[in-house]
Amino acid sequence: MKHFLTLLSHELRMLLVSPSTYIAATAFLFFMGFIFTGILESYTKAPQEASPAHVFFSTFFLPVFFMVPLLTMRCLAEERRLGTIETLLTTPVTTTEVVLGKYSAAYILYVTLWGATAGFFYILKNFSNDPRLLDLGPLIGGYVFIAVSGLLFVAIGVFASSLSRNQAVAGILAFVMLAALIIGGRWLGEAAFLSRDVLAPAKAAVDYAQVFSHYDDFTRGVIDTRHLLFYFSGTALALIFSIFSVEAKLIHS
């Protein structure tokens, strides 16, 4: 792990000097701001049950579907396409360090972008003068959920990037995997055929992997270690597969 910090600072520096980072950040904040105004508008028309923070973070899957593939599709696919992975891996660095460095940089950017949305709540607090609009519980729970689930989502993106040398293919793969995890899990949870007694273990497993119900727990202030374990183990698995994928491509190239 000697070179991890060198690789991480290099990756972060490359992100900071790249215009695409700023374009992505602007688009993200514009989109989230749009959603946020929409939510506030609905509050002016009729009283609502949930706090604005709860509604706001419940749209997390929209930016995840588009931001995560965009942030991660470059990282390993680009290195392989340019061939710089060859110069990188012939220095005393290990594949693990390379994958972890790229993953950490993408995760830091992801969390920073979400962190910037805290500005929305700051503006709301300053201009609404209504403490009921700013419920601290769902707000903190929402950010914790974003940080913890982001670990897995970004790891899935990195894994998709390790599978292809084409950025577009990597991006689409990441999108499909994330959609399968978030929407597909929800759909399976509601599917009737899983309710049979024979399939009870499968049903239990699907229920365990419901990202939306995890989200509900987090914003209600319940930080369940089972949820944490789900995201941490999923992250570890996706990263290990990424490392294997990079090494397998070398052996079978």
Add this chain to the structure above:
Amino acid sequence: MPDPLPPAIEVDHLVKTYAGMTAVADLSFTVARGEIIGFLGPNGAGKSTTMRILTGYLPANSGTVRICGHSVATEPDAVKRLIGYMPENNPLPEDMRVSEYLYFRGRLKEIPRRKLGPRIDEVLELCDLKRVRHKIIGQLSKGYRQRVGIAEAILAEPPVIIMDEPTIGLDPHQILIVRDLIAGLRGRMTVIISSHILPEIEMTCDRVLIINRGRVVAQGTPAALRREVLGRTAYALIVAGNIAGLPALLQAVEPSFKITATGEPDAAGFVQLALATERDEEFGEPLLQALIAQNFRVRALSRAHPTLEDVFLAATRRTWDATQPNLPKPPPAGPTP
């Protein structure tokens, strides 16, 4: 370890196959420390594959490779600290500045921070890159990019440097710089370069290794290779007169003289001939005198200097004949004038 200083590179019965296709077949060679070795071969001969195996980037199917006594398969970390590698096509990140890139690579190669600054200045000076040190690599011309790759390979002063086609795409002036640069490493570092520009290899390398279809087909100094593959003293002659009587005249000068190629007579009756002997001495003067004494009209007589290209073609053709006996033989090429 019995030998305190094992050779820089030992390759022993190396085999590498890609999806059923053999890229490297039972390759063995040794490179002494401080030697500059040229790696030649036609496209697909296994040059790049061999180099990638030497760096530990690709695993081999069988055989052993040792760099300074460390096995590439079992001690990849030690080996990676001993080599500087410039891959084929010299991949570089597009959006970094030259000095930034060298700093990043230096940190990865574990050069201490306080030594790295002066060392970067040194390699920039060596590779004549001072003027572009703050430029973005993606905007550099091919020649500069190539030199950035070389600067990166020698940055950590490794004992073994492996460069896959370092002079590709350079202009003659830059080739000269690169050649001087590589010659400047002689004795301090072991260098393996592959190239298609054969005179390049001839001028810089102590030894040439020609491989074809994954096997070594010839090795030795450029001069020895020439003798081994192409035979001895040879001449190119343009002459008019009684061509039928020429063989007898040649026999009189030197018994082993043979006409290896005969051209068509031109409008004035001059014929271009290629002559070969089995000896090393000069026969130019007695040959010329004998020709004039026999009333031949001589337009040109020159000693043929077979280039490495001829050696290369002859050596690789030999393996084609050996591996594909059913194919029709290509016509024998005469020594170039």
